[in-house]
Amino acid sequence: MCGIVGLFLKDPRLEPELGKLTAAMLAEMCERGPDSAGFAVYGNERTGINKICAVAPEGAVAWPQVAKQLAKSVGNNVGIEEIEDHAIFKTKGDGEAARTWLIDNVPEATVLSQGQSIEIFKGVGDPNRIAERLKLSERRGSHAIGHTRMATESAVTIAGSHPFSTGEDTCLVHNGSLSNHNRLREQLARHGERFQTENDTEVAAAYLTWRTREGDSLKQALERSLTDLDGFYTFVVGTRDGFAVLRDTIACKPAVMAETDDWVAFGTEFRALSTLPGIDAARIWEPEPATVYVWSRA
Amino acid sequence: MARKAPSIRSARPGLQRNSVLDLARMTVREVNQLLHDADGGDFLIKNPRGAHAIAAGLDGRFNIAIDGHVGYYCAGMTKEASITINGNAGTGVAENMMSGRVHVKGDVSQSAGATGCGGLLIVDGNASARCGISLRGLDIVVKGSVGHMSAFMAQAGILVVLGDAGDALGDSIYEARLYVRGRPKSLGSDCVPKSMGDTHKAELRKLLDAAGLGGEVDVSEFSRYGSARKLYNFHIDNLESY
Numbered sequence: 001m002c003g004i005v006g007l008f009l010k011d012p013r014l015e016p017e018l019g020k021l022t023a024a025m026l027a028e029m030c031e032r033g034p035d036s037a038g039f040a041v042y043g044n045e046r047t048g049i050n051k052i053c054a055v056a057p058e059g060a061v062a063w064p065q066v067a068k069q070l071a072k073s074v075g076n077n078v079g080i081e082e083i084e085d086h087a088i089f090k091t092k093g094d095g096e097a098a099r100t101w102l103i104d105n106v107p108e109a110t111v112l113s114q115g116q117s118i119e120i121f122k123g124v125g126d127p128n129r130i131a132e133r134l135k136l137s138e139r140r141g142s143h144a145i146g147h148t149r150m151a152t153e154s155a156v157t158i159a160g161s162h163p164f165s166t167g168e169d170t171c172l173v174h175n176g177s178l179s180n181h182n183r184l185r186e187q188l189a190r191h192g193e194r195f196q197t198e199n200d201t202e203v204a205a206a207y208l209t210w211r212t213r214e215g216d217s218l219k220q221a222l223e224r225s226l227t228d229l230d231g232f233y234t235f236v237v238g239t240r241d242g243f244a245v246l247r248d249t250i251a252c253k254p255a256v257m258a259e260t261d262d263w264v265a266f267g268t269e270f271r272a273l274s275t276l277p278g279i280d281a282a283r284i285w286e287p288e289p290a291t292v293y294v295w296s297r298a
Numbered sequence: 299m300a301r302k303a304p305s306i307r308s309a310r311p312g313l314q315r316n317s318v319l320d321l322a323r324m325t326v327r328e329v330n331q332l333l334h335d336a337d338g339g340d341f342l343i344k345n346p347r348g349a350h351a352i353a354a355g356l357d358g359r360f361n362i363a364i365d366g367h368v369g370y371y372c373a374g375m376t377k378e379a380s381i382t383i384n385g386n387a388g389t390g391v392a393e394n395m396m397s398g399r400v401h402v403k404g405d406v407s408q409s410a411g412a413t414g415c416g417g418l419l420i421v422d423g424n425a426s427a428r429c430g431i432s433l434r435g436l437d438i439v440v441k442g443s444v445g446h447m448s449a450f451m452a453q454a455g456i457l458v459v460l461g462d463a464g465d466a467l468g469d470s471i472y473e474a475r476l477y478v479r480g481r482p483k484s485l486g487s488d489c490v491p492k493s494m495g496d497t498h499k500a501e502l503r504k505l506l507d508a509a510g511l512g513g514e515v516d517v518s519e520f521s522r523y524g525s526a527r528k529l530y531n532f533h534i535d536n537l538e539s540y
Contacts, residue, residue: 251427286405
């Protein structure tokens with residue numbers, strides 16, 4: 001099972017509505033993934049500022065103290081925004097170094113994302129309650145990806161919830177399961193990728209990070225993944241300026257897309273798209289197997 | 299379409315005996331229960347919004363129109379009824395249908411008409427993967443193209459495709475007959491091209507007419523595919539194919 005929703009706005013006038021529209025889509029996918037949920041929202045960029053999102057069990061980490069230590073480590077000021085059990089660190093310092101420092105020095109926390117645009121939030125339990133608690137509908141931005149999870153490959157934990165992000169401003173959500181993730185994780189670790197879970201999807205996210213670092217475009221990396229990743233999957237990938245969709249070669253997992261002049265949207269099922277404005281006049285289609293679809297702002 | 303009041307054997311209290319059923323105001327369970335309690339009638343179902351199992355398990359002389367896109371298993375297991383979907387349908391539309399007619403005006407997702415036993419399924423748009431999987435007597439006419447693995451292990455019935463077919467058409471097929479006007483990307487194990495005799499042309503003509511295609515489509519443009527009958531029983535030479 002699992003449910004995926006994705007919304008990429010073409011019309012900037014809809015940006016204040018992004019969170020609200022995404023929350024309504026996510027609500028339709030609760031039955032497909034009742035054990036945990038998460039979402040990535042792209043937006044609220046400020047020139048030169050890197051954002052690092054992290055989550056920890058309530059009260060386990062004193063975020064303001066962590067921010068002070070982090071500031072010393074990256075040699076730059078670190079601001080902090082706390083939302084429930086999440087923290088968003090904001091700094092002009094090196095975002096990747098900050099991410100690595102947090103993983104190494106704050107073991108109670110899970111580092112969710114790093115980049116100028118991306119913010120990731122996750123929780124365990126009813127997806128609607130998670131979205132409400134983390135105030136998804138209040139968030140604005142250019143695009144968002146959400147996931148409701150029915151766990152198959154690893155435990156139901158916050159860290160095991162999607163989206164997974166290992167590279168700057170990139171995240172991946174997954175419906176399906178991978179069968180060669182253990183071997184691939186070892187190989188990617190040798191290439192320098194850092195893993196925080198035993199989850200198969202984190203391996204797919206790290207694979208994309210590795211490939212893009214090696215010079216592949218997102219499209220090339222996804223095309224290569226068709227040979228390197230074994231299993232069944234529908235992936236939705238977010239980047240700073242766009243998003244991509246890929247289904248495995250036999251299109252095992254469901255997917256439907258819709259597009260209007262104002263937005264492009266992905267849903268595991270049509271009902272996730274049914275709440276969008278203008279859906280009645282949208283072009284609706286099912287993505288082909290083994291075909292990479294990419295939209296970007298550029 | 300003229301809409302007379304449906305005859306209802308045992309309508310549940312609180313439900314209107316009305317021929318318009320609005321899913322914005324009723325649950326799918328309420329709509330289906332009302333239909334199951336009736337033995338037939340004309341109904342218009344509004345605001346389906348991708349909900350699952352709409353009008354599933356109907357048994358009787360129904361004439362149902364659904365205005366909008368439906369989710370999974372719409373019109374599944376249906377008997378005698380005539381159901382028209384003015385929109386797209388999700389996975390497994392008309393799965394295991396027994397008789398009657400299901401007409402989808404848009405596209406359909408995977409496994410359309412899966413394991414269908416009888417009746418006619420018409421798709422005006424395209425069907426995605428595994429259309430007519432394990433077909434057991436239902437006839438399917440797809441006016442667009444079908445995806446990969448269509449008619450997989452199809453036992454009886456007919457699949458007509460006016461467009462193209464995806465990879466592995468008719469893999470491990472039994473006695474279902476496939477007519478494709480365009481090109482199959484590839485044929486599955488034990489599925490082979492077959493000659494078009496007069497009886498085949500006649501049965502294809504009949505189905506095209508039933509699908510409302512009248513004289514506009516020429517049966518001689520179609521190719522027939524079916525089973526080479528080499529996988530029916532275990533044969534040591536076929537070990538690689540199992």
